[in-house]
Structures are given as structure tokens and as C-alpha cells.
Amino acid sequence: QKEVEQDPGPLSVPEGAIVSLNCTYSNSAFQYFMWYRQYSRKGPELLMYTYSSGNKEDGRFTAQVDKSSKYISLFIRDSQPSDSATYLCAMALRSNDYKLSFGAGTTVTVRA
Amino acid sequence: SQTIHQWPATLVQPVGSPLSLECTVEGTSNPNLYWYRQAAGRGLQLLFYSVGIGQISSEVPQNLSASRPQDRQFILSSKKLLLSDSGFYLCAWMFGQHEQYFGPGTRLTVT
Numbered sequence: 001q002k003e004v005e006q007d008p009g010p011l012s013v014p015e016g017a018i019v020s021l022n023c024t025y026s027n028s029a030f031q032y033f034m035w036y037r038q039y040s041r042k043g044p045e046l047l048m049y050t051y052s053s054g055n056k057e058d059g060r061f062t063a064q065v066d067k068s069s070k071y072i073s074l075f076i077r078d079s080q081p082s083d084s085a086t087y088l089c090a091m092a093l094r095s096n097d098y099k100l101s102f103g104a105g106t107t108v109t110v111r112a
Numbered sequence: 113s114q115t116i117h118q119w120p121a122t123l124v125q126p127v128g129s130p131l132s133l134e135c136t137v138e139g140t141s142n143p144n145l146y147w148y149r150q151a152a153g154r155g156l157q158l159l160f161y162s163v164g165i166g167q168i169s170s171e172v173p174q175n176l177s178a179s180r181p182q183d184r185q186f187i188l189s190s191k192k193l194l195l196s197d198s199g200f201y202l203c204a205w206m207f208g209q210h211e212q213y214f215g216p217g218t219r220l221t222v223t
Contacts, residue, residue, distance in 0.1 A: 006155075041217075041219070042216065042217065043216050043217045044156075045213075046212070049211055092209075092210045099158060099171075102155050102156045
């Protein structure tokens with residue numbers, strides 16, 4: 001079993017729809033959670049960073065963490081064609097943890 | 113502001129040839145540095161990371177090696193490339209506790 005599971009998709013939605021992305025994980029000790037966006041042939045860029053459980057909102061993006069279910073989500077409201085990318089979740093165990101555990105990424109296409 | 117550079121952007125190499133990919137970071141000192149490989153349609157595989165000059169931790173046994181000759185320079189090398197070494201190589205540095213920032217990547221094709 002992989003430490004971090006992420007449905008690779010692909011996911012195709014019409015412009016303006018809500019995009020819902022999820023990751024599950026097996027290690028309950030994860031405390032720090034991130035979402036990265038990666039455009040084709042580019043390096044990933046950090047989108048959201050959260051600690052422990054709860055919600056975090058940044059513009060059209062909302063990250064949710066449910067540690068009891070070992071489940072994290074990213075929601076994109078009012079999706080735009082420019083949101084078409086691969087989204088990777090990542091997580092870390094401790095504050096001094098040098099390494100991140102990444103999901104495989106979900107490819108999203110927003111149709112104009 | 114901090115900037116991370118990688119070169120070359122694209123590389124085509126024959127099997128058995130050597131490899132040297134370079135990564136440099138500007139605007140910060142003593143960063144944690146990372147090399148990842150991303151195969152087509154796959155996630156990120158951590159290859160090496162470094163918390164200081166000359167300090168290299170290897171995550172996977174293979175024919176690749178890494179060196180950090182200077183504080184903000186990280187080099188990925190191979191003496192003899194295999195077909196399976198093809199992929200997208202990404203360098204990253206860590207800001208704060210866990211925020212990793214990635215370079216533009218090098219696309220390597222081994223023929």
C-alpha cells in the first residue's frame with residue numbers, strides 16, 4: 001500500500017464548475033499537508049500549505065484536512081481553463097522533517 | 113527573492129553516456145536541496161537530498177549520484193546512463209518547515 005494515494009484522473013470539468021481533488025494517506029502521524037500545481041512540462045508550484053485538521057481558504061482555493069479519516073481535499077471554485085494542470089498532494093510528519101511524501105497527482109482539464 | 117535554476121532544460125543522451133545536471137539557488141543561504149525524478153504520468157520520486165555542503169542522503173539505490181560542492185549548488189551525475197533513467201528531473205529547495213520550491217526541470221531522454 002502506498003503511503004499517499006491520489007486518484008490520477010483525468011478529471012474534465014466545464015468552466016465555472018467546482019473541482020474537487022482528494023488524497024488519502026495511511027500514516028496517521030502526518031501533520032503538515034500541501035497541494036502543488038504543476039503545469040505541463042514545468043516544475044510544481046506550491047498552492048496551499050496547512051497544518052493539522054481544518055480548512056484553509058485562499059481566493060478560489062480551499063484546502064481541507066480530516067485527520068480522523070486520513071483524508072485531505074482541495075476545492076477549486078469557479079474553475080478557469082488556466083486551472084488545467086496536474087495537482088499533487090504532499091505531506092510531512094514532523095516540524096523538522098526534511099522529506100515530503102507526494103501523491104501521484106491528478107490531471108485536471110477545465111473546458112472553456 | 114529566491115530563484116532556482118536548472119540546466120540544461122532538455123537533454124538527449126545515448127545509453128552508457130555520462131550525465132551531469134546542475135541546480136543553483138539564489139537569494140538564500142544554507143538551503144535544504146532536493147533532486148526528484150518524475151516519470152511520464154507518475155508522481156515525484158525523491159532521489160537525493162542535502163542539508164549542507166558535502167552532506168548527501170540517498171533515497172534509492174541506482175546508478176545516479178549527487179554532490180553539493182557549494183552551499184547553493186547541487187549536482188546530479190551518472191557515469192553510465194540506462195534507458196530507465198529517462199524522465200523529468202526536478203531540483204527543489206526548502207523554505208521554512210516544509211515548503212519546497214521547484215526549479216523548471218530537465219527533461220532527459222536516454223536513447
